[in-house]
Amino acid sequence: MSLVICSNVTQDKAEARQSQSINDAYAFRNELSSTMTIPENAQVAVQSVKVNVDGRFAIGKHNSNFYHYFGEKLDLDGETAPQMENVTSNPVLVRLLDTAGPDKVLEMNKIDFSNVLQERIRANTFHPNQKGKPEVELETNASEGYKITFSSNNTSTNNRPSTMENFGTVGATEFSFGGNVFTRVNTDNQKTCGIAPQFPLSTSGGRLVVNLSGGTANANASGVPWVVGLSRMVNESTAEEIFAPDYFSDSADEFGVFDLSFCDFAVCRNDADELVLLHSVWDDDEDVTVLREVDYWNNGSTDFASGGRFNLASGTDAAQYSKVQFTITGEQVKAELYHNGSSQYRTITEYRPAEAATTYFKPVNQACWCLHPVLGVGTDGTNDTCSAEIEHYNGLEIEGYNATNGKNGGWFESCEAFGGIARCMELEQRSWNTYQDLATDTYVQKGFNASDSVDYNHVLILTQSSIYTGTEGANAKLTLGYNHSVVEANTVVGDKETFLSDITPETTSSQAIFVRLNNFGQRVTNARMGNRSNIISMLPRFDNSQEIGRLHFEPNNLVYIDLDNPGPLQVNEFDISFSYLNEQYAQILTGQSVVVLHFRKKPRDLL
Helix, strand or coil: CCEEEEEEECCCCCCCCCCCCCCEEEEEEEEEEEEEECCEEEEEEEEEEEECCCCCCCCCCCEEEEEEEEEEECCCCCCCCHHHHHCCCCCCCECCCCCHCCCCEEEECCCHHHHHHHHHHHHHCCCCCCCCEEEEECCCCCCCCEEEEEECCCCCCCCCCHHHHHHEEECCCCCCCCCCEEEEECCCCCCEEEECCCCECCEEEEEEEEEEEEEEECCCCCCCCCEEECCCCCCCCCCCEEEEECCCCCCHHHHCCCCHHHHHHHHEEECCCEEEEEEEEECCCEEEEEECCCCCCHHHCCCCCCCCECCCCCCCCCHHEEEEEEEEEECCEEEEEEEECCEEEEEEECHHHHHHHHHHCCCCCCHHHHCCCEEEEECCCCCCCCEEEEEEEECCCCCCCCCCCHHHHHHHHHHHHCCCCHHHHHHCCCCHCCCCCCCCCCCCCHHHHHHCCCCCCEECCEEEECCCCCCCCCCHHHHCEEEEEEECEEEEEEEEEEEEHHHCCCCCCCEEEEEEEEECCCEEEECCCCEECCCCEEEHHHCCCCCEEEEEEECCCCCCEEECCCCCEEEEEEEEEEEECCCCCCEEEEEEEEEEEEEEEECCHHC
Protein backbone atom coordinates (compact mmCIF):
# COMPACT_ATOMS: atom_id res chain seq x y z
CA MET A 1 0.00 0.00 0.00
CA SER A 2 1.22 3.53 -0.78
CA LEU A 3 0.26 7.08 0.03
CA VAL A 4 0.90 9.67 -2.66
CA ILE A 5 0.77 13.35 -1.75
CA CYS A 6 0.01 15.67 -4.69
CA SER A 7 0.00 19.46 -4.63
CA ASN A 8 0.19 22.28 -7.13
CA VAL A 9 2.55 24.49 -5.06
CA THR A 10 4.80 24.04 -2.04
CA GLN A 11 3.26 26.75 0.15
CA ASP A 12 -0.23 28.05 0.72
CA LYS A 13 -1.17 31.60 -0.09
CA ALA A 14 -4.93 31.47 -0.38
CA GLU A 15 -5.10 34.84 -2.08
CA ALA A 16 -2.70 33.86 -4.85
CA ARG A 17 -4.06 32.84 -8.22
CA GLN A 18 -2.37 31.21 -11.16
CA SER A 19 -3.77 31.25 -14.66
CA GLN A 20 -2.90 29.22 -17.72
CA SER A 21 -0.40 27.25 -15.66
CA ILE A 22 0.36 23.59 -15.16
CA ASN A 23 0.19 24.42 -11.45
CA ASP A 24 -3.34 25.81 -11.26
CA ALA A 25 -5.14 25.13 -8.02
CA TYR A 26 -7.88 23.37 -9.99
CA ALA A 27 -5.62 21.42 -12.43
CA PHE A 28 -2.00 20.43 -11.95
CA ARG A 29 0.58 17.72 -12.58
CA ASN A 30 3.26 16.35 -10.28
CA GLU A 31 6.22 14.71 -12.04
CA LEU A 32 8.30 12.10 -10.18
CA SER A 33 12.09 12.12 -10.13
CA SER A 34 12.01 8.32 -10.39
CA THR A 35 9.44 5.88 -11.67
CA MET A 36 6.88 4.57 -9.20
CA THR A 37 5.46 1.05 -9.61
CA ILE A 38 1.77 0.43 -8.99
CA PRO A 39 1.06 -3.30 -8.54
CA GLU A 40 -1.32 -5.22 -10.77
CA ASN A 41 -5.04 -5.20 -9.91
CA ALA A 42 -4.58 -1.97 -7.93
CA GLN A 43 -7.16 0.34 -6.45
CA VAL A 44 -7.06 4.03 -5.54
CA ALA A 45 -8.96 6.10 -2.99
CA VAL A 46 -8.84 9.73 -1.90
CA GLN A 47 -7.47 9.79 1.64
CA SER A 48 -7.81 13.58 2.16
CA VAL A 49 -8.05 16.88 0.30
CA LYS A 50 -7.20 20.45 1.23
CA VAL A 51 -8.35 23.33 -1.02
CA ASN A 52 -8.95 27.07 -0.90
CA VAL A 53 -12.29 28.37 -2.18
CA ASP A 54 -12.06 32.01 -3.16
CA GLY A 55 -14.74 34.68 -2.66
CA ARG A 56 -16.25 34.14 -6.07
CA PHE A 57 -19.39 32.12 -6.54
CA ALA A 58 -20.56 29.66 -9.12
CA ILE A 59 -23.68 30.29 -11.17
CA GLY A 60 -25.39 27.27 -12.71
CA LYS A 61 -28.83 26.53 -14.03
CA HIS A 62 -29.97 25.82 -10.45
CA ASN A 63 -29.61 29.46 -9.33
CA SER A 64 -29.55 31.65 -12.44
CA ASN A 65 -33.11 32.07 -13.76
CA PHE A 66 -35.67 34.74 -12.95
CA TYR A 67 -38.46 36.62 -14.72
CA HIS A 68 -38.85 40.32 -15.43
CA TYR A 69 -42.36 41.70 -15.76
CA PHE A 70 -43.16 45.17 -17.12
CA GLY A 71 -46.84 46.04 -17.04
CA GLU A 72 -49.74 46.67 -14.67
CA LYS A 73 -48.93 45.18 -11.28
CA LEU A 74 -51.08 42.21 -10.29
CA ASP A 75 -52.97 41.86 -7.02
CA LEU A 76 -51.08 39.30 -4.97
CA ASP A 77 -54.22 37.86 -3.38
CA GLY A 78 -54.66 35.85 -6.58
CA GLU A 79 -58.32 36.83 -6.95
CA THR A 80 -58.82 40.59 -7.09
CA ALA A 81 -58.28 42.16 -10.50
CA PRO A 82 -55.94 42.71 -12.10
CA GLN A 83 -54.74 39.14 -12.54
CA MET A 84 -52.68 37.80 -15.43
CA GLU A 85 -55.67 37.29 -17.72
CA ASN A 86 -56.62 40.98 -17.30
CA VAL A 87 -53.33 42.60 -18.37
CA THR A 88 -51.45 43.13 -21.62
CA SER A 89 -48.04 41.93 -20.42
CA ASN A 90 -46.30 38.63 -19.67
CA PRO A 91 -43.26 37.80 -17.52
CA VAL A 92 -40.07 37.39 -19.55
CA LEU A 93 -37.46 34.78 -18.64
CA VAL A 94 -33.97 36.15 -17.90
CA ARG A 95 -31.33 33.44 -18.13
CA LEU A 96 -27.97 34.47 -16.73
CA LEU A 97 -26.48 31.50 -18.60
CA ASP A 98 -28.31 32.18 -21.86
CA THR A 99 -25.28 31.65 -24.07
CA ALA A 100 -23.42 29.21 -21.87
CA GLY A 101 -25.31 25.97 -22.44
CA PRO A 102 -27.60 24.08 -20.03
CA ASP A 103 -24.82 22.62 -17.86
CA LYS A 104 -22.36 25.50 -17.97
CA VAL A 105 -21.12 27.03 -14.72
CA LEU A 106 -20.02 30.66 -14.54
CA GLU A 107 -17.60 31.60 -11.78
CA MET A 108 -17.38 35.28 -10.97
CA ASN A 109 -17.03 37.86 -8.27
CA LYS A 110 -19.77 40.36 -7.46
CA ILE A 111 -18.51 42.97 -9.91
CA ASP A 112 -18.38 40.43 -12.75
CA PHE A 113 -21.80 39.18 -11.76
CA SER A 114 -23.34 42.66 -11.73
CA ASN A 115 -22.05 43.21 -15.27
CA VAL A 116 -23.52 39.90 -16.45
CA LEU A 117 -26.78 40.67 -14.67
CA GLN A 118 -27.06 44.05 -16.40
CA GLU A 119 -26.29 42.58 -19.81
CA ARG A 120 -28.85 39.79 -19.45
CA ILE A 121 -31.62 42.09 -18.16
CA ARG A 122 -31.01 44.46 -21.07
CA ALA A 123 -31.07 41.59 -23.55
CA ASN A 124 -34.49 40.53 -22.24
CA THR A 125 -36.08 43.98 -21.91
CA PHE A 126 -38.39 44.32 -24.89
CA HIS A 127 -40.37 47.52 -24.41
CA PRO A 128 -38.84 50.02 -26.87
CA ASN A 129 -38.72 52.89 -24.38
CA GLN A 130 -36.96 50.66 -21.85
CA LYS A 131 -34.47 48.95 -24.14
CA GLY A 132 -30.84 49.56 -23.24
CA LYS A 133 -31.77 51.44 -20.06
CA PRO A 134 -31.56 48.97 -17.12
CA GLU A 135 -28.48 49.45 -14.95
CA VAL A 136 -27.01 47.18 -12.28
CA GLU A 137 -24.40 48.21 -9.73
CA LEU A 138 -23.06 46.97 -6.43
CA GLU A 139 -24.85 48.46 -3.47
CA THR A 140 -23.06 49.49 -0.29
CA ASN A 141 -26.08 49.17 1.99
CA ALA A 142 -26.28 46.61 4.77
CA SER A 143 -27.10 43.80 2.35
CA GLU A 144 -24.03 44.43 0.18
CA GLY A 145 -26.18 43.29 -2.71
CA TYR A 146 -27.22 44.72 -6.05
CA LYS A 147 -28.98 47.88 -7.11
CA ILE A 148 -31.10 47.41 -10.26
CA THR A 149 -32.49 50.58 -11.83
CA PHE A 150 -35.02 50.74 -14.66
CA SER A 151 -35.69 53.99 -16.52
CA SER A 152 -37.23 55.20 -19.78
CA ASN A 153 -36.07 56.69 -23.06
CA ASN A 154 -38.76 59.20 -24.00
CA THR A 155 -36.96 60.78 -26.95
CA SER A 156 -39.18 62.41 -29.58
CA THR A 157 -36.84 63.34 -32.44
CA ASN A 158 -37.89 62.90 -36.07
CA ASN A 159 -35.85 59.81 -36.84
CA ARG A 160 -37.16 58.38 -40.10
CA PRO A 161 -36.09 54.95 -41.41
CA SER A 162 -33.85 54.66 -44.44
CA THR A 163 -34.81 51.10 -45.46
CA MET A 164 -37.99 49.12 -45.98
CA GLU A 165 -38.55 45.40 -46.45
CA ASN A 166 -41.25 43.32 -48.11
CA PHE A 167 -44.25 42.79 -45.82
CA GLY A 168 -46.77 41.44 -48.30
CA THR A 169 -46.77 38.17 -50.17
CA VAL A 170 -43.53 36.20 -50.00
CA GLY A 171 -41.51 36.79 -53.16
CA ALA A 172 -40.10 39.70 -55.10
CA THR A 173 -40.29 43.16 -53.56
CA GLU A 174 -42.84 45.13 -55.59
CA PHE A 175 -41.82 48.61 -54.45
CA SER A 176 -38.90 50.99 -54.16
CA PHE A 177 -38.04 53.06 -51.10
CA GLY A 178 -35.68 56.01 -51.03
CA GLY A 179 -35.69 59.53 -49.67
CA ASN A 180 -38.53 58.46 -47.32
CA VAL A 181 -40.76 57.72 -50.33
CA PHE A 182 -42.46 54.36 -50.92
CA THR A 183 -43.35 53.79 -54.60
CA ARG A 184 -45.21 50.89 -56.14
CA VAL A 185 -43.32 49.44 -59.13
CA ASN A 186 -45.57 46.63 -60.37
CA THR A 187 -48.79 46.84 -62.38
CA ASP A 188 -50.72 43.74 -61.29
CA ASN A 189 -52.75 42.99 -58.20
CA GLN A 190 -49.83 41.48 -56.27
CA LYS A 191 -49.96 42.62 -52.64
CA THR A 192 -47.48 45.49 -52.48
CA CYS A 193 -46.67 46.26 -48.87
CA GLY A 194 -43.49 47.14 -46.98
CA ILE A 195 -42.32 47.51 -43.37
CA ALA A 196 -39.47 49.64 -42.03
CA PRO A 197 -37.79 47.57 -39.28
CA GLN A 198 -34.93 49.95 -38.51
CA PHE A 199 -36.37 51.83 -35.51
CA PRO A 200 -39.32 51.03 -33.21
CA LEU A 201 -41.75 53.86 -32.59
CA SER A 202 -41.63 55.61 -29.23
CA THR A 203 -44.74 54.93 -27.18
CA SER A 204 -44.22 58.22 -25.33
CA GLY A 205 -46.30 60.33 -27.69
CA GLY A 206 -44.48 58.94 -30.74
CA ARG A 207 -45.95 59.95 -34.09
CA LEU A 208 -45.96 58.49 -37.58
CA VAL A 209 -47.03 60.95 -40.29
CA VAL A 210 -47.43 59.71 -43.87
CA ASN A 211 -48.02 62.12 -46.73
CA LEU A 212 -50.33 60.72 -49.42
CA SER A 213 -51.08 63.80 -51.53
CA GLY A 214 -48.63 66.52 -52.50
CA GLY A 215 -44.95 66.89 -53.22
CA THR A 216 -43.45 63.43 -53.75
CA ALA A 217 -46.58 61.49 -52.71
CA ASN A 218 -49.72 60.99 -54.75
CA ALA A 219 -51.51 57.79 -53.64
CA ASN A 220 -54.60 59.47 -52.21
CA ALA A 221 -54.68 62.23 -54.80
CA SER A 222 -54.61 59.55 -57.52
CA GLY A 223 -57.52 57.68 -55.97
CA VAL A 224 -55.74 54.34 -55.63
CA PRO A 225 -56.09 52.06 -52.59
CA TRP A 226 -53.44 52.58 -49.89
CA VAL A 227 -52.44 51.36 -46.43
CA VAL A 228 -50.71 53.27 -43.64
CA GLY A 229 -50.06 51.16 -40.57
CA LEU A 230 -47.98 50.20 -37.58
CA SER A 231 -46.98 46.62 -36.91
CA ARG A 232 -44.61 44.31 -35.13
CA MET A 233 -41.90 42.85 -37.37
CA VAL A 234 -42.67 39.33 -38.58
CA ASN A 235 -39.72 37.38 -39.97
CA GLU A 236 -41.39 34.07 -40.81
CA SER A 237 -44.14 33.44 -43.35
CA THR A 238 -47.31 31.39 -42.96
CA ALA A 239 -48.63 28.56 -45.12
CA GLU A 240 -50.51 31.27 -47.02
CA GLU A 241 -47.09 32.74 -47.92
CA ILE A 242 -47.63 36.01 -46.12
CA PHE A 243 -45.60 37.57 -43.33
CA ALA A 244 -47.77 37.06 -40.24
CA PRO A 245 -47.85 35.06 -36.99
CA ASP A 246 -48.48 31.38 -37.63
CA TYR A 247 -51.77 31.73 -35.73
CA PHE A 248 -53.03 34.42 -38.16
CA SER A 249 -55.45 34.01 -41.06
CA ASP A 250 -55.53 36.49 -43.93
CA SER A 251 -58.83 38.41 -44.01
CA ALA A 252 -58.02 41.88 -45.41
CA ASP A 253 -59.75 41.07 -48.69
CA GLU A 254 -63.09 41.05 -46.84
CA PHE A 255 -62.72 44.81 -46.51
CA GLY A 256 -61.45 45.49 -50.03
CA VAL A 257 -57.91 46.16 -48.78
CA PHE A 258 -56.00 44.06 -51.28
CA ASP A 259 -52.50 45.36 -50.56
CA LEU A 260 -52.45 44.36 -46.91
CA SER A 261 -51.86 40.93 -45.37
CA PHE A 262 -51.06 41.45 -41.70
CA CYS A 263 -50.74 44.61 -39.61
CA ASP A 264 -51.38 45.43 -35.96
CA PHE A 265 -52.95 48.84 -36.70
CA ALA A 266 -53.93 50.13 -40.15
CA VAL A 267 -55.67 53.08 -41.75
CA CYS A 268 -56.66 52.19 -45.31
CA ARG A 269 -58.39 53.40 -48.45
CA ASN A 270 -60.04 50.35 -49.94
CA ASP A 271 -60.93 49.63 -53.56
CA ALA A 272 -64.32 51.32 -53.07
CA ASP A 273 -62.61 54.56 -51.91
CA GLU A 274 -63.78 54.01 -48.32
CA LEU A 275 -61.81 54.89 -45.21
CA VAL A 276 -61.27 51.58 -43.38
CA LEU A 277 -59.56 51.03 -40.02
CA LEU A 278 -58.29 47.53 -39.23
CA HIS A 279 -56.46 45.91 -36.32
CA SER A 280 -55.33 42.34 -35.69
CA VAL A 281 -57.38 40.70 -32.93
CA TRP A 282 -58.23 37.18 -31.82
CA ASP A 283 -61.39 35.62 -33.28
CA ASP A 284 -62.88 32.87 -31.11
CA ASP A 285 -65.08 31.62 -33.93
CA GLU A 286 -62.12 31.03 -36.25
CA ASP A 287 -59.62 30.25 -33.44
CA VAL A 288 -56.97 32.47 -35.04
CA THR A 289 -55.87 36.08 -35.13
CA VAL A 290 -57.47 38.02 -37.98
CA LEU A 291 -57.87 41.59 -39.22
CA ARG A 292 -61.14 43.06 -38.00
CA GLU A 293 -62.68 46.47 -38.65
CA VAL A 294 -62.78 49.34 -36.16
CA ASP A 295 -66.19 51.07 -36.19
CA TYR A 296 -64.60 54.50 -35.90
CA TRP A 297 -67.80 56.31 -36.98
CA ASN A 298 -69.34 55.32 -33.64
CA ASN A 299 -66.46 56.73 -31.58
CA GLY A 300 -67.37 59.86 -29.64
CA SER A 301 -64.15 61.62 -30.63
CA THR A 302 -64.41 61.09 -34.38
CA ASP A 303 -64.78 63.81 -36.95
CA PHE A 304 -66.14 61.18 -39.36
CA ALA A 305 -69.44 60.28 -37.69
CA SER A 306 -71.29 59.56 -40.90
CA GLY A 307 -72.98 56.35 -39.77
CA GLY A 308 -70.56 54.18 -41.70
CA ARG A 309 -67.30 54.26 -43.63
CA PHE A 310 -66.27 57.70 -44.84
CA ASN A 311 -65.90 57.94 -48.63
CA LEU A 312 -62.61 59.54 -49.70
CA ALA A 313 -63.85 60.18 -53.24
CA SER A 314 -67.28 61.64 -52.50
CA GLY A 315 -67.75 65.42 -52.25
CA THR A 316 -65.33 68.32 -52.46
CA ASP A 317 -64.25 67.95 -48.82
CA ALA A 318 -62.95 64.41 -49.31
CA ALA A 319 -60.22 65.54 -51.69
CA GLN A 320 -58.79 67.77 -48.94
CA TYR A 321 -57.35 64.86 -46.92
CA SER A 322 -53.63 64.43 -47.59
CA LYS A 323 -51.92 62.81 -44.59
CA VAL A 324 -52.41 60.03 -42.04
CA GLN A 325 -51.08 60.45 -38.51
CA PHE A 326 -50.73 57.81 -35.80
CA THR A 327 -49.93 58.86 -32.21
CA ILE A 328 -48.98 56.34 -29.50
CA THR A 329 -49.55 57.27 -25.85
CA GLY A 330 -48.61 54.28 -23.73
CA GLU A 331 -51.07 51.61 -24.88
CA GLN A 332 -53.39 54.04 -26.65
CA VAL A 333 -53.43 54.49 -30.44
CA LYS A 334 -54.92 57.58 -32.05
CA ALA A 335 -55.48 57.91 -35.81
CA GLU A 336 -56.05 61.19 -37.68
CA LEU A 337 -56.34 62.61 -41.19
CA TYR A 338 -54.87 65.98 -42.11
CA HIS A 339 -57.34 68.36 -43.76
CA ASN A 340 -55.67 70.83 -46.10
CA GLY A 341 -58.57 73.26 -46.17
CA SER A 342 -58.55 73.80 -42.39
CA SER A 343 -54.81 73.11 -41.96
CA GLN A 344 -55.49 70.78 -39.06
CA TYR A 345 -55.76 67.12 -38.19
CA ARG A 346 -59.17 65.58 -37.78
CA THR A 347 -59.64 62.60 -35.49
CA ILE A 348 -60.67 59.27 -36.99
CA THR A 349 -60.64 57.44 -33.65
CA GLU A 350 -58.97 57.42 -30.26
CA TYR A 351 -59.32 55.53 -27.00
CA ARG A 352 -62.34 56.62 -24.97
CA PRO A 353 -62.94 54.56 -21.79
CA ALA A 354 -66.69 55.11 -21.70
CA GLU A 355 -67.26 53.66 -25.17
CA ALA A 356 -67.26 50.20 -26.72
CA ALA A 357 -63.83 48.86 -27.66
CA THR A 358 -65.22 48.14 -31.14
CA THR A 359 -64.89 51.89 -31.88
CA TYR A 360 -61.16 52.29 -31.19
CA PHE A 361 -57.94 50.35 -31.66
CA LYS A 362 -56.87 47.50 -29.39
CA PRO A 363 -54.20 48.38 -26.78
CA VAL A 364 -50.52 48.29 -27.69
CA ASN A 365 -49.63 45.05 -25.91
CA GLN A 366 -46.44 43.11 -25.30
CA ALA A 367 -46.78 41.16 -28.56
CA CYS A 368 -46.61 44.44 -30.49
CA TRP A 369 -44.66 46.78 -28.21
CA CYS A 370 -42.09 47.37 -30.96
CA LEU A 371 -44.09 48.97 -33.77
CA HIS A 372 -42.77 49.83 -37.23
CA PRO A 373 -44.21 51.81 -40.16
CA VAL A 374 -46.14 49.79 -42.74
CA LEU A 375 -46.96 51.22 -46.17
CA GLY A 376 -48.93 49.75 -49.04
CA VAL A 377 -50.00 51.30 -52.35
CA GLY A 378 -52.44 49.69 -54.77
CA THR A 379 -53.45 50.22 -58.37
CA ASP A 380 -56.69 51.13 -60.12
CA GLY A 381 -55.55 49.79 -63.48
CA THR A 382 -54.47 53.23 -64.68
CA ASN A 383 -52.35 54.63 -61.87
CA ASP A 384 -49.88 51.80 -61.28
CA THR A 385 -46.84 53.46 -59.69
CA CYS A 386 -48.18 55.78 -57.00
CA SER A 387 -46.34 56.72 -53.84
CA ALA A 388 -46.51 57.57 -50.12
CA GLU A 389 -43.95 59.50 -48.06
CA ILE A 390 -42.92 59.08 -44.41
CA GLU A 391 -42.93 62.72 -43.35
CA HIS A 392 -42.40 62.30 -39.61
CA TYR A 393 -41.48 59.37 -37.41
CA ASN A 394 -40.34 59.27 -33.77
CA GLY A 395 -38.12 56.24 -34.18
CA LEU A 396 -36.01 55.18 -31.21
CA GLU A 397 -32.38 54.58 -32.14
CA ILE A 398 -31.40 51.75 -29.81
CA GLU A 399 -27.88 50.33 -29.76
CA GLY A 400 -27.88 46.81 -31.15
CA TYR A 401 -31.56 46.84 -32.09
CA ASN A 402 -32.38 44.55 -35.01
CA ALA A 403 -35.99 43.54 -35.59
CA THR A 404 -34.95 41.06 -38.28
CA ASN A 405 -32.93 39.14 -35.69
CA GLY A 406 -35.15 37.65 -32.98
CA LYS A 407 -32.49 38.05 -30.31
CA ASN A 408 -32.27 41.81 -30.72
CA GLY A 409 -35.82 42.89 -31.61
CA GLY A 410 -39.13 42.88 -29.76
CA TRP A 411 -40.73 40.22 -27.60
CA PHE A 412 -42.75 38.72 -30.45
CA GLU A 413 -39.67 38.53 -32.66
CA SER A 414 -37.77 36.79 -29.85
CA CYS A 415 -40.58 34.29 -29.27
CA GLU A 416 -40.83 33.66 -33.01
CA ALA A 417 -37.09 32.97 -33.28
CA PHE A 418 -36.71 30.80 -30.17
CA GLY A 419 -39.84 28.67 -30.14
CA GLY A 420 -41.93 30.67 -27.69
CA ILE A 421 -44.69 31.74 -30.06
CA ALA A 422 -47.33 29.96 -27.95
CA ARG A 423 -46.79 32.57 -25.22
CA CYS A 424 -47.63 35.33 -27.71
CA MET A 425 -50.75 33.49 -28.84
CA GLU A 426 -51.91 33.04 -25.24
CA LEU A 427 -51.43 36.77 -24.60
CA GLU A 428 -53.43 37.70 -27.69
CA GLN A 429 -56.34 35.45 -26.70
CA ARG A 430 -57.16 37.58 -23.66
CA SER A 431 -60.50 39.40 -23.60
CA TRP A 432 -59.13 42.89 -24.36
CA ASN A 433 -57.96 41.47 -27.71
CA THR A 434 -60.80 39.04 -28.53
CA TYR A 435 -63.16 40.25 -31.23
CA GLN A 436 -66.25 38.69 -29.67
CA ASP A 437 -65.55 40.41 -26.32
CA LEU A 438 -64.75 43.94 -27.53
CA ALA A 439 -68.34 45.22 -27.36
CA THR A 440 -68.54 44.48 -23.63
CA ASP A 441 -64.91 44.45 -22.47
CA THR A 442 -64.05 47.12 -19.90
CA TYR A 443 -60.26 47.03 -20.09
CA VAL A 444 -58.79 50.46 -19.28
CA GLN A 445 -55.96 51.18 -21.71
CA LYS A 446 -52.89 52.59 -20.02
CA GLY A 447 -51.68 56.07 -20.94
CA PHE A 448 -48.89 58.12 -19.36
CA ASN A 449 -47.77 58.37 -15.78
CA ALA A 450 -46.47 61.63 -14.27
CA SER A 451 -43.12 61.11 -16.04
CA ASP A 452 -44.63 60.86 -19.53
CA SER A 453 -43.81 57.17 -19.61
CA VAL A 454 -46.23 54.30 -20.14
CA ASP A 455 -48.12 53.72 -16.89
CA TYR A 456 -46.48 50.38 -16.08
CA ASN A 457 -44.33 49.04 -13.27
CA HIS A 458 -41.42 46.60 -13.11
CA VAL A 459 -41.67 43.39 -11.09
CA LEU A 460 -39.04 40.68 -10.55
CA ILE A 461 -40.24 37.09 -10.08
CA LEU A 462 -37.42 35.12 -8.45
CA THR A 463 -39.10 31.76 -7.80
CA GLN A 464 -42.12 30.28 -9.52
CA SER A 465 -45.26 32.27 -8.76
CA SER A 466 -48.90 31.21 -8.86
CA ILE A 467 -49.88 34.87 -9.42
CA TYR A 468 -47.39 35.81 -12.12
CA THR A 469 -48.00 32.62 -14.03
CA GLY A 470 -45.68 31.23 -16.67
CA THR A 471 -42.66 31.61 -14.38
CA GLU A 472 -41.55 28.00 -14.22
CA GLY A 473 -37.88 27.46 -13.40
CA ALA A 474 -37.30 30.75 -11.57
CA ASN A 475 -34.63 30.10 -8.93
CA ALA A 476 -32.49 33.22 -8.44
CA LYS A 477 -33.95 34.58 -5.18
CA LEU A 478 -30.87 33.96 -3.05
CA THR A 479 -28.46 34.74 -5.88
CA LEU A 480 -29.91 38.25 -6.20
CA GLY A 481 -30.28 38.68 -2.45
CA TYR A 482 -34.02 38.66 -1.70
CA ASN A 483 -36.29 37.14 0.93
CA HIS A 484 -39.37 37.24 -1.30
CA SER A 485 -40.29 35.49 -4.51
CA VAL A 486 -42.14 38.44 -6.09
CA VAL A 487 -40.30 41.74 -5.70
CA GLU A 488 -41.51 45.25 -6.48
CA ALA A 489 -39.35 48.37 -6.58
CA ASN A 490 -38.01 49.82 -3.33
CA THR A 491 -38.24 53.36 -4.68
CA VAL A 492 -39.95 55.04 -7.63
CA VAL A 493 -38.69 58.52 -8.49
CA GLY A 494 -39.94 59.95 -11.77
CA ASP A 495 -39.35 57.34 -14.46
CA LYS A 496 -36.76 55.47 -12.36
CA GLU A 497 -37.66 52.32 -10.45
CA THR A 498 -34.95 50.97 -8.18
CA PHE A 499 -34.62 47.48 -6.68
CA LEU A 500 -32.23 46.83 -3.77
CA SER A 501 -31.21 43.43 -2.40
CA ASP A 502 -32.64 42.99 1.09
CA ILE A 503 -30.23 40.27 2.19
CA THR A 504 -26.65 39.50 1.32
CA PRO A 505 -26.69 37.59 -1.97
CA GLU A 506 -25.65 33.97 -1.62
CA THR A 507 -22.06 33.72 -2.81
CA THR A 508 -21.61 30.10 -1.93
CA SER A 509 -22.57 27.54 -4.52
CA SER A 510 -24.48 24.33 -4.19
CA GLN A 511 -22.37 23.07 -7.09
CA ALA A 512 -20.61 19.88 -5.96
CA ILE A 513 -16.87 19.68 -6.65
CA PHE A 514 -15.18 16.44 -7.70
CA VAL A 515 -11.59 15.21 -7.73
CA ARG A 516 -10.29 13.69 -10.99
CA LEU A 517 -7.25 11.46 -11.51
CA ASN A 518 -6.67 11.92 -15.22
CA ASN A 519 -3.80 9.62 -16.20
CA PHE A 520 -5.02 6.24 -14.94
CA GLY A 521 -7.48 3.71 -16.33
CA GLN A 522 -10.23 3.65 -13.70
CA ARG A 523 -13.71 3.04 -15.01
CA VAL A 524 -16.14 5.70 -13.76
CA THR A 525 -19.35 6.73 -15.48
CA ASN A 526 -20.74 10.26 -15.18
CA ALA A 527 -24.38 9.38 -15.83
CA ARG A 528 -25.50 13.01 -15.78
CA MET A 529 -23.23 13.79 -18.71
CA GLY A 530 -23.64 10.34 -20.25
CA ASN A 531 -19.94 9.57 -20.64
CA ARG A 532 -16.88 7.99 -19.05
CA SER A 533 -15.12 10.07 -16.43
CA ASN A 534 -11.87 10.28 -14.46
CA ILE A 535 -13.67 11.31 -11.24
CA ILE A 536 -12.57 9.37 -8.17
CA SER A 537 -14.27 11.31 -5.34
CA MET A 538 -16.66 14.12 -4.45
CA LEU A 539 -15.91 16.88 -1.94
CA PRO A 540 -18.89 17.41 0.41
CA ARG A 541 -18.14 21.10 0.86
CA PHE A 542 -21.19 21.84 2.94
CA ASP A 543 -20.29 19.39 5.66
CA ASN A 544 -17.73 21.97 6.79
CA SER A 545 -18.40 24.80 9.22
CA GLN A 546 -17.07 27.33 6.69
CA GLU A 547 -17.79 27.52 2.98
CA ILE A 548 -15.01 29.70 1.61
CA GLY A 549 -11.32 29.99 2.41
CA ARG A 550 -9.26 26.95 3.43
CA LEU A 551 -11.35 23.78 3.49
CA HIS A 552 -10.24 20.29 4.50
CA PHE A 553 -11.93 17.05 3.54
CA GLU A 554 -11.15 13.61 4.96
CA PRO A 555 -13.69 10.78 4.48
CA ASN A 556 -14.44 8.43 7.33
CA ASN A 557 -14.52 5.49 4.95
CA LEU A 558 -12.30 5.28 1.93
CA VAL A 559 -13.99 4.34 -1.35
CA TYR A 560 -11.56 2.42 -3.56
CA ILE A 561 -11.76 2.55 -7.34
CA ASP A 562 -10.34 -0.27 -9.47
CA LEU A 563 -7.58 0.86 -11.83
CA ASP A 564 -8.19 -2.18 -14.09
CA ASN A 565 -4.49 -2.85 -14.57
CA PRO A 566 -3.77 -6.58 -15.13
CA GLY A 567 -0.06 -5.85 -14.87
CA PRO A 568 2.14 -3.44 -12.90
CA LEU A 569 1.98 0.25 -13.87
CA GLN A 570 5.11 2.35 -14.19
CA VAL A 571 4.07 5.86 -13.20
CA ASN A 572 6.17 9.00 -13.61
CA GLU A 573 3.51 11.68 -12.97
CA PHE A 574 0.13 12.32 -11.37
CA ASP A 575 -2.42 14.48 -13.20
CA ILE A 576 -4.99 15.93 -10.76
CA SER A 577 -7.93 18.27 -11.42
CA PHE A 578 -11.11 19.49 -9.76
CA SER A 579 -14.38 19.81 -11.67
CA TYR A 580 -18.10 20.32 -11.37
CA LEU A 581 -20.56 17.61 -12.32
CA ASN A 582 -20.48 18.82 -15.93
CA GLU A 583 -16.71 18.10 -15.98
CA GLN A 584 -15.93 21.82 -16.22
CA TYR A 585 -12.90 22.96 -14.19
CA ALA A 586 -13.83 24.34 -10.75
CA GLN A 587 -11.86 27.54 -11.13
CA ILE A 588 -13.08 28.99 -7.84
CA LEU A 589 -10.14 27.17 -6.24
CA THR A 590 -7.05 29.23 -5.52
CA GLY A 591 -3.75 29.04 -3.66
CA GLN A 592 -2.54 25.59 -2.68
CA SER A 593 -4.49 22.40 -3.37
CA VAL A 594 -3.41 19.13 -1.77
CA VAL A 595 -4.73 15.67 -2.67
CA VAL A 596 -3.55 12.61 -0.76
CA LEU A 597 -4.13 9.37 -2.68
CA HIS A 598 -4.04 5.87 -1.23
CA PHE A 599 -3.07 3.03 -3.59
CA ARG A 600 -3.42 -0.62 -2.68
CA LYS A 601 -3.55 -3.98 -4.33
CA LYS A 602 -7.12 -5.20 -4.64
CA PRO A 603 -7.91 -7.60 -1.76
CA ARG A 604 -7.84 -11.26 -2.78
CA ASP A 605 -11.45 -11.83 -1.72
CA LEU A 606 -12.55 -9.14 -4.22
CA LEU A 607 -10.69 -10.56 -7.19
